[in-house]
Each structure stands twice: as C-alpha cells, then as structure tokens.
Amino acid sequence: MRKKMLQKIGVAVVSGAMIVSALTGCGSSEKTDKSASASAAKSAATSSAKTSTASGTKAKDYSGVKLVYWSSWEATEPQGMVVAEAIEDYEKETGIDIEVEFKGRKGIKEGLIPALDANQQIDFFDGAGNKSNYGDRIISLEDLVKEHNYEPRSNPTMMKLFRSYNDGVLKEIPFQFKANSYLYNKKLFRQAGIEKAPANWSEFLTACQKLKDAGITPITTDDAYVPQAFGMHLGRLVGSEGLKKIVNENGWDRPEVLQTANDLADLAAKGYFSELVASNVYPTGQNTEFATGKAAMYCVGTYMVNEVKNITGPDFEWGFFAYPEVNNGINGTEAMVIGGQSFAITSKCKNPEAAFGFIEKMTRGKFDEKLGKESISITADTENKNWPEQLADVKPYFDNCTEIMGGAESNPDITPALKENLIKLYSGKITGAEFVANMKAAAGK
Incomplete structure (x- = not known):
C-alpha cells in the first residue's frame, strides 16, 4: 500500500505546478484501487496478447509474487517518477506486486545494510555505483545477464568498470550514466x-x-x-x-x-x-x-x-x-x-529473475530513454540514440x-x-x- 500511495504522490506532483529546486515531472495516470489493479494485472499477465519486454521476449507471469524495492530517489524527483511509472507498467505485464520505498540517498547509505542484516525483506535496490561494501549481501548477476542476452546492448567500458568493483564479477547493473x-x-x-x-x-x-x-x-x-x-x-x-x-x-x-x-x-x-x-x-x-x-x-x-x-x-x-x-x-x-548509478539484487531475494526483469525494463528501451530525458542523463541502452539535447556533445566522447x-x-x-x-x-x-x-x-x- 505504501508503494501505491507514493506513486499517487508522483502523479499529483506531475499534474500540479512546476517543481522547484531543479526537479521536473513526467506524465503518469491515476491508478485504480489495489484490488482492481491486481485483477487487471493478472488478466494481462495470462493473456495470449501479453506485452513484450524491452529485450523483445514475452513478459513472464509472476502473479502472486511480491518484491520489495528500495530506491535512492525521492518520489518527487524525475527519476522517482519514472521508476513509479515503470513499476506500474511491469505490474500490469506480469501480475507481480512491487512495493517501492523511496529512501533517498541518505536512506540507502545509512539504512540499507542494517536493514538487510536485520533480515528485513529487501529484494533489490538502486543507488550510487560501486557496491563492493555490500559483500555477499548482493548476488552475482552473470547468469541472469546471459539468460536475458543483456550484454549486447550495454556499453562495454561501463560493464567492465562495474565488474571491477567486485573482483571481475558483475553484481551491479549500471544505469543513468555520467x-x-x-x-x-x-x-x-x-x-x-x-x-x-x-x-x-x-x-x-x-x-x-x-x-x-x-x-x-x-x-x-x-x-x-x-x-x-x-x-x-x-x-x-x-x-x-x-x-x-x-x-x-x-x-x-x-x-x-x-x-x-x-x-x-x-x-x-x-x-x-x-x-x-x-x-x-x-x-x-x-x-x-x-x-x-x-x-x-x-x-x-x-x-x-x-x-x-x-x-x-x-x-x-x-x-x-x-x-x-x-x-x-x-x-x-x-x-x-565516467560512471553511473546501479541496481543490485540482494541475497535474500527469492525471485531474482522477477527482480532482474524489472531492472531490464528500467535500463532498456522506453523507460531508459524516458529516464534520460526527464533527468537529463546518459542512457544505458546503446540502442537508445536519442540522448537529451543538452548532452549531445557528450555522446561521441x-x-x-x-x-x-x-x-x-x-x-x-x-x-x-x-x-x-x-x-x-x-x-x-x-x-x-x-x-x-x-x-x-x-x-x-
């Protein structure tokens, strides 16, 4: 329920006046009540006309699965608004239930490790790159990357950089580059x-x-x-x-x-x-x-x-x-x-495939491009050629x-x-x- 409320907060901000202190909004529609939304999501997930994912494969049915996602963004930031919209889309595709907690930078930095060590359910999270301090609290993503054929649309230098943070093993999926x-x-x-x-x-x-x-x-x-x-x-x-x-x-x-x-x-x-x-x-x-x-x-x-x-x-x-x-x-x-933010999946996550599916949605295609546009940042998907115009000079370098x-x-x-x-x-x-x-x-x- 907390996630639904936070998404509504993001919608209200978008439909209201312009946000001050360097924030911009992105469009989103008002959600229906939770039961109706869940019913529609399950129906969509089992439909033969199921929506495709960013990688071109059909979305899997995760009806009954719940994931808890801690985000380093605020709900009212452009990044938080795009995340909320992507969650809604992913839920409709798969029947999954994602509870997102917008913790902000400080909340992730100070609260995530204690929460994981206290056995609190947190399935995946985002934040600043280089999560080597999390040790075995996060899992290797190498097999998931191979299974999803994820790497061909990734910047090779960035993937090399993020592997270097964990002794050559990819435990983070980079996004929102700088x-x-x-x-x-x-x-x-x-x-x-x-x-x-x-x-x-x-x-x-x-x-x-x-x-x-x-x-x-x-x-x-x-x-x-x-x-x-x-x-x-x-x-x-x-x-x-x-x-x-x-x-x-x-x-x-x-x-x-x-x-x-x-x-x-x-x-x-x-x-x-x-x-x-x-x-x-x-x-x-x-x-x-x-x-x-x-x-x-x-x-x-x-x-x-x-x-x-x-x-x-x-x-x-x-x-x-x-x-x-x-x-x-x-x-x-x-x-x-160069560097960027990253996603990681915790060792407590019982459905890493489902978590990775959302990470893929955020870092490929529509939502990766939208994130770049709304937060004026560099996209992760190499097939997204339309960088924000303010960063056009950055691309060749x-x-x-x-x-x-x-x-x-x-x-x-x-x-x-x-x-x-x-x-x-x-x-x-x-x-x-x-x-x-x-x-x-x-x-x-």
Missing part, C-alpha cells in the same frame, strides 16, 4: 570567437585567452569540485592507477605532480580563473557564475545540467569536451572519468571511451588538504612548487 570534464557555454565561446572545443592543452590555453580578451571569465569552480580538473590533468600524465598511487602512497614528489600544479598555477597567473574561486562554496560558482552565463567553463559531471536547469532555462547552449590532452601525456580523450580515469579523491584522509591547497593554487596564492611541498607535508602527518 561523464566528468568541462561543461561550457557555447554562446560565450562564440562571442569570444572560439570555433571548436579545445582538444589539447595549447588549444585550451588559446580558448581561455580569447574568452578573457572578450571580457568573459574563462573558468569557475566550487570547493566541492576543485579536485576534478587536477585529477584529470594528472591522470593524463600518470593514468588512473598512477593517480591513485600518488594520492594513497604519498607520491607527491613525482615530477608529474609538479607539472600538473605548474600548469594549473599558470591558469591562475594569467587570470583565467574566476576572481571568486577562493571563496566559492558549493553551489555558488555553479549557480551564480556558470549557470547565469558569467563564466564560460566548469569542470564537473554531466549531472550538473539537471541540477541547474531551472536557472539556465531552455535557451542555454550546453557544450562539453573531454579533458584536453596534455604535454607528455600517456593517454588522450579515450580515457575519461562517451561512446569512444575505452579507459576509465579517476582517483583524485580516493584517499579521504588527504582530500581536505588537497581541496584546501588547490583552492590556493587556483586563486594564485601559492605556486606549483608550494602546492607540492604542502601536499607532501600533509600526507606525512
């Missing part, structure tokens, strides 16, 4: 006479200078995201594993760290960073500088587009380019910071990505010092050499 690099304002680029996105460091510097000459602030950031550009720049020089080794094993005296720090200090010396970068506390730079058209570039994940859509409005011209290739680098734009980068914040003990010193570096308060010395000292404590 890519991290420079999002930029195409209108401001045109005003500065920049005809194409920069592909290497020289072109990036040229673009910054043209923006500055046009009276436009080239780059802004916030305290929450200052490690982004640093990690990508250093990752171009040492790769992802090298980056993690530096951060976790006090490798700050490597020459590549100094090169990265000097390159970023050069941006500050030339006046390419916002004058407010030293005081920007998230989301100040994002909302009051970039989204309002006062700064041209912001290094962050593509999820930001959804976060600021109520500020930018429909006429904002979104651009994206992978982090530029750098001098003496060992990789190029084929190496990116994402499709060509063969190497995952990342790891600048893999050591939580050093992250505060990293952020503090990067803010000083970006605001011109310290040199590249001083940054290296400060990080060595912080790591040696």
Whole structure:
C-alpha cells in the first residue's frame, strides 16, 4: 500500500505546478484501487496478447509474487517518477506486486545494510555505483545477464568498470550514466570567437585567452569540485592507477605532480580563473557564475545540467569536451572519468529473475530513454540514440571511451588538504612548487 500511495504522490506532483529546486515531472495516470489493479494485472499477465519486454521476449507471469524495492530517489524527483511509472507498467505485464520505498540517498547509505542484516525483506535496490561494501549481501548477476542476452546492448567500458568493483564479477547493473570534464557555454565561446572545443592543452590555453580578451571569465569552480580538473590533468600524465598511487602512497614528489600544479598555477597567473574561486562554496560558482552565463567553463559531471536547469532555462547552449590532452601525456580523450548509478539484487531475494526483469525494463528501451530525458542523463541502452539535447556533445566522447580515469579523491584522509591547497593554487596564492611541498607535508602527518 505504501508503494501505491507514493506513486499517487508522483502523479499529483506531475499534474500540479512546476517543481522547484531543479526537479521536473513526467506524465503518469491515476491508478485504480489495489484490488482492481491486481485483477487487471493478472488478466494481462495470462493473456495470449501479453506485452513484450524491452529485450523483445514475452513478459513472464509472476502473479502472486511480491518484491520489495528500495530506491535512492525521492518520489518527487524525475527519476522517482519514472521508476513509479515503470513499476506500474511491469505490474500490469506480469501480475507481480512491487512495493517501492523511496529512501533517498541518505536512506540507502545509512539504512540499507542494517536493514538487510536485520533480515528485513529487501529484494533489490538502486543507488550510487560501486557496491563492493555490500559483500555477499548482493548476488552475482552473470547468469541472469546471459539468460536475458543483456550484454549486447550495454556499453562495454561501463560493464567492465562495474565488474571491477567486485573482483571481475558483475553484481551491479549500471544505469543513468555520467561523464566528468568541462561543461561550457557555447554562446560565450562564440562571442569570444572560439570555433571548436579545445582538444589539447595549447588549444585550451588559446580558448581561455580569447574568452578573457572578450571580457568573459574563462573558468569557475566550487570547493566541492576543485579536485576534478587536477585529477584529470594528472591522470593524463600518470593514468588512473598512477593517480591513485600518488594520492594513497604519498607520491607527491613525482615530477608529474609538479607539472600538473605548474600548469594549473599558470591558469591562475594569467587570470583565467574566476576572481571568486577562493571563496566559492558549493553551489555558488555553479549557480551564480556558470549557470547565469558569467563564466564560460566548469569542470564537473554531466549531472550538473539537471541540477541547474531551472536557472539556465531552455535557451542555454550546453557544450562539453573531454579533458584536453596534455604535454607528455600517456593517454588522450579515450580515457575519461565516467560512471553511473546501479541496481543490485540482494541475497535474500527469492525471485531474482522477477527482480532482474524489472531492472531490464528500467535500463532498456522506453523507460531508459524516458529516464534520460526527464533527468537529463546518459542512457544505458546503446540502442537508445536519442540522448537529451543538452548532452549531445557528450555522446561521441562517451561512446569512444575505452579507459576509465579517476582517483583524485580516493584517499579521504588527504582530500581536505588537497581541496584546501588547490583552492590556493587556483586563486594564485601559492605556486606549483608550494602546492607540492604542502601536499607532501600533509600526507606525512
């Protein structure tokens, strides 16, 4: 019953006024009472004209089966609304009963493991990728993926990434992808006479200078995201594993760290960073500088587009380019910071086939495309070619990505010092050499 009530909440929001704080709605119809809905679902499930699933196979009859699904979304978020609509559709197809609890990010992070350990029924859940901390509380999905012929319509790099979280075994189905690099304002680029996105460091510097000459602030950031550009720049020089080794094993005296720090200090010396970068506390730079058209570039994940859509409005011209290739680098734009959310099935689930059927519905075809559109995110189904227009520039980079980068914040003990010193570096308060010395000292404590 809780699930039915939450779905009605989502419907009410859709039919009401526009949602504030960066939320958008999607259509849904008012449900009938539970008994009538269950009767119709069972009838539909046993009908010879049964609806097909996203993979093209006929939906199975799961009449009498009940699953409990914990979601990391809120019922009023675009993602939660699409989930509610997909559940209703899946129930009608199969006769199954899915009780969904919209727990939000905090609810999943803090409550899921204790609930599972207390033997509470939770059959499957979604949330941030990398669920390695769940151990044997979640099951391998390898056999289900094979049985459903799921992999051919999956991004191979993402599947490799999510297998890596659990020693090469797929325990998570990735969805709602994101890519991290420079999002930029195409209108401001045109005003500065920049005809194409920069592909290497020289072109990036040229673009910054043209923006500055046009009276436009080239780059802004916030305290929450200052490690982004640093990690990508250093990752171009040492790769992802090298980056993690530096951060976790006090490798700050490597020459590549100094090169990265000097390159970023050069941006500050030339006046390419916002004058407010030293005081920007998230989301100040994002909302009051970039989204309002006062700064041209912001290094962050593509999820930001959804976060600021109520500020930018429909006429904002979104651009994206992978982090530029750098001098003496060992990789190029084929190496990116990408990731996503994921679904997992718990070891307590008595009907994993039924749970996987819903996961497939959410990550294939209609609902995968709808999720991308409503939350302005990257779709999981490679056959869904219609990406949100705001992310059109992301697609060629994402499709060509063969190497995952990342790891600048893999050591939580050093992250505060990293952020503090990067803010000083970006605001011109310290040199590249001083940054290296400060990080060595912080790591040696």
